[in-house]
Amino acid sequence: MTAITLPIAVTAEDVDDAARAAHQAFLHVAAEAPSVRANRLTAVAAALRANADELVELGQADTHLAPTRLHGELKRTAFQLDLFAEEVLTGIPFDATIDHADADWGMGPRPDIRRVNVPLGVVGVFGASNFPFAFSVIGGDSASALAAGCSVLHKIHGGHRTLAVRTAEIVTEALRESGAPDHLFAVIEGRSAAEALVDHPLVKAIGFTGSTAGGRALFNRASARPEPIPFYGELGSINPVFVLPHAWENRSQAILAGYAASFTAGMGQFCTKPGVLFVPDTYSEEDLRSVLEPELGQVALSELLTPGLRESFGQARDEAVAQEGVTALIPGSDDQIPAPTILLTDSIVVEANSDVLHLEMFGPATIVVRYQQPEELPGLAACMGGQLTASIHADDTDDAASLIEAVTGIAGRVLWNGWPTGVTVSYAQQHGGPYPATTSHTTSVGTAAIGRFTRPVAYQDLPDRELPVPLQEANPWNVARRVDGDVVVPSQTGSVDR
Amino acid sequence: MTAITLPIAVTAEDVDDAARAAHQAFLHVAAEAPSVRANRLTAVAAALRANADELVELGQADTHLAPTRLHGELKRTAFQLDLFAEEVLTGIPFDATIDHADADWGMGPRPDIRRVNVPLGVVGVFGASNFPFAFSVIGGDSASALAAGCSVLHKIHGGHRTLAVRTAEIVTEALRESGAPDHLFAVIEGRSAAEALVDHPLVKAIGFTGSTAGGRALFNRASARPEPIPFYGELGSINPVFVLPHAWENRSQAILAGYAASFTAGMGQFCTKPGVLFVPDTYSEEDLRSVLEPELGQVALSELLTPGLRESFGQARDEAVAQEGVTALIPGSDDQIPAPTILLTDSIVVEANSDVLHLEMFGPATIVVRYQQPEELPGLAACMGGQLTASIHADDTDDAASLIEAVTGIAGRVLWNGWPTGVTVSYAQQHGGPYPATTSHTTSVGTAAIGRFTRPVAYQDLPDRELPVPLQEANPWNVARRVDGDVVVPSQTGSVDR
Numbered sequence: 001m002t003a004i005t006l007p008i009a010v011t012a013e014d015v016d017d018a019a020r021a022a023h024q025a026f027l028h029v030a031a032e033a034p035s036v037r038a039n040r041l042t043a044v045a046a047a048l049r050a051n052a053d054e055l056v057e058l059g060q061a062d063t064h065l066a067p068t069r070l071h072g073e074l075k076r077t078a079f080q081l082d083l084f085a086e087e088v089l090t091g092i093p094f095d096a097t098i099d100h101a102d103a104d105w106g107m108g109p110r111p112d113i114r115r116v117n118v119p120l121g122v123v124g125v126f127g128a129s130n131f132p133f134a135f136s137v138i139g140g141d142s143a144s145a146l147a148a149g150c151s152v153l154h155k156i157h158g159g160h161r162t163l164a165v166r167t168a169e170i171v172t173e174a175l176r177e178s179g180a181p182d183h184l185f186a187v188i189e190g191r192s193a194a195e196a197l198v199d200h201p202l203v204k205a206i207g208f209t210g211s212t213a214g215g216r217a218l219f220n221r222a223s224a225r226p227e228p229i230p231f232y233g234e235l236g237s238i239n240p241v242f243v244l245p246h247a248w249e250n251r252s253q254a255i256l257a258g259y260a261a262s263f264t265a266g267m268g269q270f271c272t273k274p275g276v277l278f279v280p281d282t283y284s285e286e287d288l289r290s291v292l293e294p295e296l297g298q299v300a301l302s303e304l305l306t307p308g309l310r311e312s313f314g315q316a317r318d319e320a321v322a323q324e325g326v327t328a329l330i331p332g333s334d335d336q337i338p339a340p341t342i343l344l345t346d347s348i349v350v351e352a353n354s355d356v357l358h359l360e361m362f363g364p365a366t367i368v369v370r371y372q373q374p375e376e377l378p379g380l381a382a383c384m385g386g387q388l389t390a391s392i393h394a395d396d397t398d399d400a401a402s403l404i405e406a407v408t409g410i411a412g413r414v415l416w417n418g419w420p421t422g423v424t425v426s427y428a429q430q431h432g433g434p435y436p437a438t439t440s441h442t443t444s445v446g447t448a449a450i451g452r453f454t455r456p457v458a459y460q461d462l463p464d465r466e467l468p469v470p471l472q473e474a475n476p477w478n479v480a481r482r483v484d485g486d487v488v489v490p491s492q493t494g495s496v497d498r
Numbered sequence: 499m500t501a502i503t504l505p506i507a508v509t510a511e512d513v514d515d516a517a518r519a520a521h522q523a524f525l526h527v528a529a530e531a532p533s534v535r536a537n538r539l540t541a542v543a544a545a546l547r548a549n550a551d552e553l554v555e556l557g558q559a560d561t562h563l564a565p566t567r568l569h570g571e572l573k574r575t576a577f578q579l580d581l582f583a584e585e586v587l588t589g590i591p592f593d594a595t596i597d598h599a600d601a602d603w604g605m606g607p608r609p610d611i612r613r614v615n616v617p618l619g620v621v622g623v624f625g626a627s628n629f630p631f632a633f634s635v636i637g638g639d640s641a642s643a644l645a646a647g648c649s650v651l652h653k654i655h656g657g658h659r660t661l662a663v664r665t666a667e668i669v670t671e672a673l674r675e676s677g678a679p680d681h682l683f684a685v686i687e688g689r690s691a692a693e694a695l696v697d698h699p700l701v702k703a704i705g706f707t708g709s710t711a712g713g714r715a716l717f718n719r720a721s722a723r724p725e726p727i728p729f730y731g732e733l734g735s736i737n738p739v740f741v742l743p744h745a746w747e748n749r750s751q752a753i754l755a756g757y758a759a760s761f762t763a764g765m766g767q768f769c770t771k772p773g774v775l776f777v778p779d780t781y782s783e784e785d786l787r788s789v790l791e792p793e794l795g796q797v798a799l800s801e802l803l804t805p806g807l808r809e810s811f812g813q814a815r816d817e818a819v820a821q822e823g824v825t826a827l828i829p830g831s832d833d834q835i836p837a838p839t840i841l842l843t844d845s846i847v848v849e850a851n852s853d854v855l856h857l858e859m860f861g862p863a864t865i866v867v868r869y870q871q872p873e874e875l876p877g878l879a880a881c882m883g884g885q886l887t888a889s890i891h892a893d894d895t896d897d898a899a900s901l902i903e904a905v906t907g908i909a910g911r912v913l914w915n916g917w918p919t920g921v922t923v924s925y926a927q928q929h930g931g932p933y934p935a936t937t938s939h940t941t942s943v944g945t946a947a948i949g950r951f952t953r954p955v956a957y958q959d960l961p962d963r964e965l966p967v968p969l970q971e972a973n974p975w976n977v978a979r980r981v982d983g984d985v986v987v988p989s990q991t992g993s994v995d996r
Contacts, residue, residue: 031903072606079605092985097926097946107577107923108570111916115926115946118906120939223721227884227933386725396961404964405529408616408955415958418609425605427983428595428613430956435725441618441953448595448613448954455939456946457906458928460913463894466902480985485925487590487978489985 006169008156009188015153015196021183022122022151023202028181030119030149031468034477038085040178041147044138045081047174048074048167055167059132062160064303069266070133077133080140080425084147087427087447091479091490093117093148093454096470098483101461111461114471117454119149121204124197126218127157127164128209129305130269136160137167137187140425140444141207141232146185148453150205153197156189159306198222198231205230205453207444209271212236212360212436219439232452233439234432236360237388238275239420242377242407244398247417248280253291255279255393259366260295262419264340267302268364269309272389272420276357278347278377281370285344288368289329292342296330301337304363310338313363317341320359320367325349329368340364347371347380354383374399378406386434387411389420410434412443504667506654507686513651513694519681520620520649521700526679528617528647529966532975536583538676539645542636543579545672546572546665553665557630560658562801567764568631575631578638578923582645585925585945589977589988591615591646591952594968596981599959609959612969615952617647619702622695624716625655625662626707627803628767634658635665635685638923638942639705639730644683646951648703651695654687657804696720696729703951705942706731707769710858710934717937730950731937732930734858735886736773737918740875740905742896745915746778751789753777753891757864758793760917762838765802766811766862770887770918774855776845776875779868783842786866787827790840794828799835802861808836811861815839818857818865823847827866838862845869845878852881872896876904884932885909887918908932910941 009018029037048055056070063070087093095117102110123145128135135141142152156164168187175184188197197203198221206222206229208215215235222231243255263274304310314334321328325345332341341364350356350369357380359367371377381390381403390407394400394417407414412433423431429446432438442452464472470479478490507516527535546553554568561568585591593615600608621643626633633639640650654662666685673682686695695701696719704720704727706713713733720729741753761772802808812832819826823843830839839862848854848867855878857865869875879888879901888905892898892915905912910931911921921929927944930936940950962970968977976988 076605082604086983090983099922099924099926105922105924106580107574110922110924113911113922113924113926115928219726220721223718223726228717228721228937230939400964404960408966411955412953413611413956413958414960416960416964418959424597424603424608424611426597426603426608426611427980428597428611428956430613430954432954434953439726441728443954455910455932456928456930456941457909458911458926460911461916462902462912462914466898466914468906482590482925485584485588487985487987489987 006165006172006187009186010190010193012192012196015188015193015200018153018183018186018188019122019200019202022153022186025181025184026119026121026151029151029184032149033469034088034091037147037149038088040175040180041081041085041088041143043178044171044174045078047170048078048138051170055163058163058166059160062163063132063305065132065266066300066302073131073133076425077139081138081143083425083447084143084450087450088147091470091477093450094470094479095456096479096481098471098481100484113458113460114467115456115458116468116470117451118457120453120455121150122153122202123150123453124153124155124203124206126155126194126206126208126210129157129159129309130266130271132160132163135209137164138171140449142185144449145207145453147450150453151184153203154185154187155194155197156187195221199225201227203229206232208233209444210235215439230452231439232442232444234271234444235436235439237271237433237437238357238360238384239272239387239389239391240276240278240381240384241274241391241393242381242403243277243279244392244394244400245280245374246395246398247393248282250395252283256288256291257295258419260292260299262421263366264296264299264364265421267304268340269305269362270421272423273366274391274420275360275366277366277368278371278380279368281346281372285329288344292330296340299340301339303337309362313338313361313365316359316361317363317365320361320365323353323356326356326367332365338364343367345369347376350380357384378402381406381410384410386437388431388433388437389413389415391415391418391420393417412437504663504670504685507684508688508691510690510694513686513691513698516651516681516684516686517620517698517700520651520684523679523682524617524619524649527649527682530647531967532586532589535645535647536586538673538678539579539583539586539641541676542669542672543576545668546576546636549668553661556661556664557658560661561630561803563630563764564798564800571629571631574923575637579636579641581923581945582641582948585948586645589968589975591948592968592977593954594977594979596969596979598982611956611958612965613954613956614966614968615949616955618951618953619648620651620700621648621951622651622653622701622704624653624692624704624706624708627655627657627807628764628769630658630661633707635662636669638947640683642947643705643951645948648951649682651701652683652685653692653695654685693719697723699725701727703727704729707942708733710734713937728950729937730940730942732769732942733934733937735769735931735935736855736858736882737770737885737887737889738774738776738879738882739772739889739891740879740901741775741777742872742890742892742898743778744893744896745891746780748893750781754786754789755793756917758790758797760919761864762794762797762862763919765800766838767803767860768919770921771864772889772918773858773864775864775866776869776878777866779844779870781868783827786842790828794838797838799837801835807860811836811859811863814857814859815861815863818859818863821851821854824854824865830863836862841865843867845874848878855882876900879904879908882908884935886929886931886935887911887913889913889916889918891915910935
């Protein structure tokens with residue numbers, strides 16, 4: 001691949017130019033055929049794979065993450081683009097809905113009305129620190145915005161700048177080679193550019209993954225614009241894990257081993273890290289330590305993503321351990337490569353001071369809460385804020401019904417006998433939960449993420465030739481549609497009786 | 499029906515009590531079977547119909563709207579409840595999505611993941627002044643929230659208080675008789691109750707129809723909460739109508755007649771009133787007046803909804819006519835029953851001062867803009883803010899493609915040779931457009947409105963017995979689902995090869 005000079009917008013004026021150019025590119029692609037859009041996504045996926053070794057090497061230098069992890073993340077990121085290409089081809093993101101005119105409609109004669117999702121326009125995407133591929137330059141937000149038919153202005157995360165710039169070059173080149181209009185994808189950098197991005201009238205939505213404080217500030221900014229825009233922010237999550245008595249009785253050691261591996265994955269820098277483990281109070285401190293310490297001894301440790309993150313992690317952990325009734329079961333360390341920390345408390349403490357359940361420690365630290373009765377658990381769940389995930393470890397003889405109901409009320413994904421780290425990209429995935437986990441009720445992972453960057457438009461009594469293609473009677477793109485209330489699957493079109 | 503004493507929350511403390519009680523009711527109904535929920539909606543519809551004469555009489559006294567219009571609106575409101583009941587029975591609002599475990603999934607082994615929409619909780623609904631049935635006590639927002647499985651706290655609009663209280667009594671009684679839990683639906687009144695409603699931690703979404711100023715203030719309030727909540731507000735819309743040259747040449751008189759009838763419907767108090775008509779400049783002032791005046795002479799006039807509205811209408815109209823380059827083609831009057839007003843300007847004026855296109859006059863007033871070339875129209879459309887609707891009058895020989903593209907960019911519904919007043923309730927309807935038309939990209943009319951009051955939750959590896967019913971393998975409720983990427987329609991379940 002030939003070297004290109006990547007323009008990076010850093011001033012408000014740069015961002016204005018970039019937004020105008022991106023808007024023109026958006027107008028060019030907004031109504032294109034699914035096959036054109038799908039080919040573009042797969043071209044980018046192929047370019048990522050073709051440059052995997054170089055990108056992983058850059059990522060390793062920038063982030064201290066292991067090559068295996070980075071190769072897996074790149075594979076996932078490319079797979080996501082391919083899956084979104086397939087999804088675009090099904091036409092499902094159009095949500096095409098056709099109501100033929102009906103003189104006998106119950107409230108009075110109905111005109112012909114047809115609705116389709118259209119892309120929003122220019123989308124601003126903020127790269128995350130912790131997933132330099134999957135939630136960064138061409139991660140879930142960028143991929144779903146492009147799949148929706150939007151253009152993208154990506155704000156580079158300074159924690160992996162070298163990798164981000166090189167990735168953006170590869171994406172830009174792949175888009176150009178696949179025939180995309182110029183400026184469909186571009187990058188910006190720095191705080192003033194970021195603020196200008198959120199403020200720009202031509203920017204119609206924001207995708208963000210990051211801290212609760214930073215995300216909330218940008219959410220407030222997006223909401224305060226003269227024209228408020230949707231801000232799809234993933235801010236923070238504790239990801240509670242609840243172990244029921246029979247599961248604990250039958251396999252406590254395996255559960256603790258899984259816990260140790262999960263909360264240290266990626267050095268605890270996963271948004272789905274299990275930050276709280278609720279277990280019965282049958283184990284003493286010494287019992288817990290004797291199982292957990294050897295497990296932690298097997299974990300491959302590395303530096304945290306950035307020096308700033310190491311500092312804020314240490315502060316959050318120290319603040320947690322200073323809470324009354326919280327002890328350091330395994331204290332960890334403040335080394336450049338920090339040893340993991342496990343704190344310990346009990347349900348009486350957190351029932352008196354639920355703040356203990358709201359301390360996000362972004363890094364390898366977590367807290368074990370011993371409870372007396374499983375009947376306490378639904379109430380403990382209900383007093384936690386919104387979560388990306390909640391996990392339940394239970395055996396067939398455990399009664400989990402009321403706990404499932406309680407965690408459904410606070411979480412976007414509920415796991416059974418599993419660990420929340422690792423988020424598959426699929427049709428049913430939901431990565432997003434009540435605030436502060438996310439600022440909206442949408443998902444940033446999986447095919448449903450595409451819908452975030454569209455809005456519905458209905459067409460009343462338009463001649464067939466003037467309609468957007470997904471709404472034309474003959475269904476030239478062969479997309480799934482709802483017609484007069486019935487779901488019509490493309491392969492079955494023509495055989496449906498109506 | 500027996501008389502009941504309707505409790506009305508007026509203080510912040512009342513609202514706190516009401517929200518807690520409504521939350522308990524929500525927990526009771528959140529996971530109920532579609533048939534139970536559907537029966538409840540149809541019971542309310544039947545009660546509205548059974549009390550139609552009394553309600554229309556009260557509505558007429560409160561609003562000055564004609565009995566025929568009010569009977570039609572009540573019919574529509576009851577129909578909407580019945581249609582939503584049918585929609586609940588299809589299971590489509592669950593958006594049930596099942597990904598079976600897949601060891602060969604492209605990014606690595608996939609667990610079993612199943613996603614379903616769950617109701618949000620307590621929903622606050624603000625009644626609108628202009629549709630005392632369809633956008634009020636048990637209008638679109640309340641109906642869709644109940645259909646979603648939420649409980650409702652409705653803020654009574656003071657403009658039709660007597661009707662609202664009586665409607666709420668009938669709704670409450672019908673819900674009770676159909677076996678609903680107490681407090682599933684309740685009403686509040688007054689400004690401090692309204693603010694307490696938007697602020698209450700147990701209130702999880704707001705539906706609002708009203709003014710841009712009032713709606714924006716409440717949107718800001720909802721967005722500034724510690725836990726921001728979605729605010730589905732319909733604020734204001736000009737609803738431009740564009741007449742292309744051949745249509746104008748062939749049927750200008752019919753178009754002007756339709757325009758006169760549409761902008762005066764309900765005394766101009768429709769959110770979809772055509773507030774601007776763009777026509778070729780082939781007609782002189784006198785030509786226009788000679789056609790429009792007799793048409794207006796046929797309109798049945800009445801008082802505006804409230805004295806306050808009459809005052810604000812007069813101010814908005816006077817402000818519009820004071821703009822440079824704007825003349826009063828037909829001046830109207832300031833009588834208690836105001837005669838309609840038609841203003842006139844041309845495209846050169848609005849191209850120099852686009853403020854003229856942003857003046858919402860809520861009442862029987864509108865503005866005609868004469869243009870020179872149809873090529874001006876896409877640019878004129880693009881400089882208007884977000885709209886509920888945009889209408890195009892065109893003949894087969896008119897070239898409308900670029901105008902359709904432009905209005906798609908600003909409107910939620912695009913009409914062809916039709917008038918925007920009158921919004922059918924159906925599957926494909928979209929009542930909502932870019933800001934300020936609405937504060938979100940959703941619809942407040944039609945079956946798609948139900949989804950606003952749900953959020954997705956995914957379940958990973960749960961045993962079948964622990965899953966929400968729509969996700970259980972046997973599909974006991976026989977709902978439409980997406981399975982491993984394929985859309986599976988209930989009647990076809992079992993015959994689908996997978």
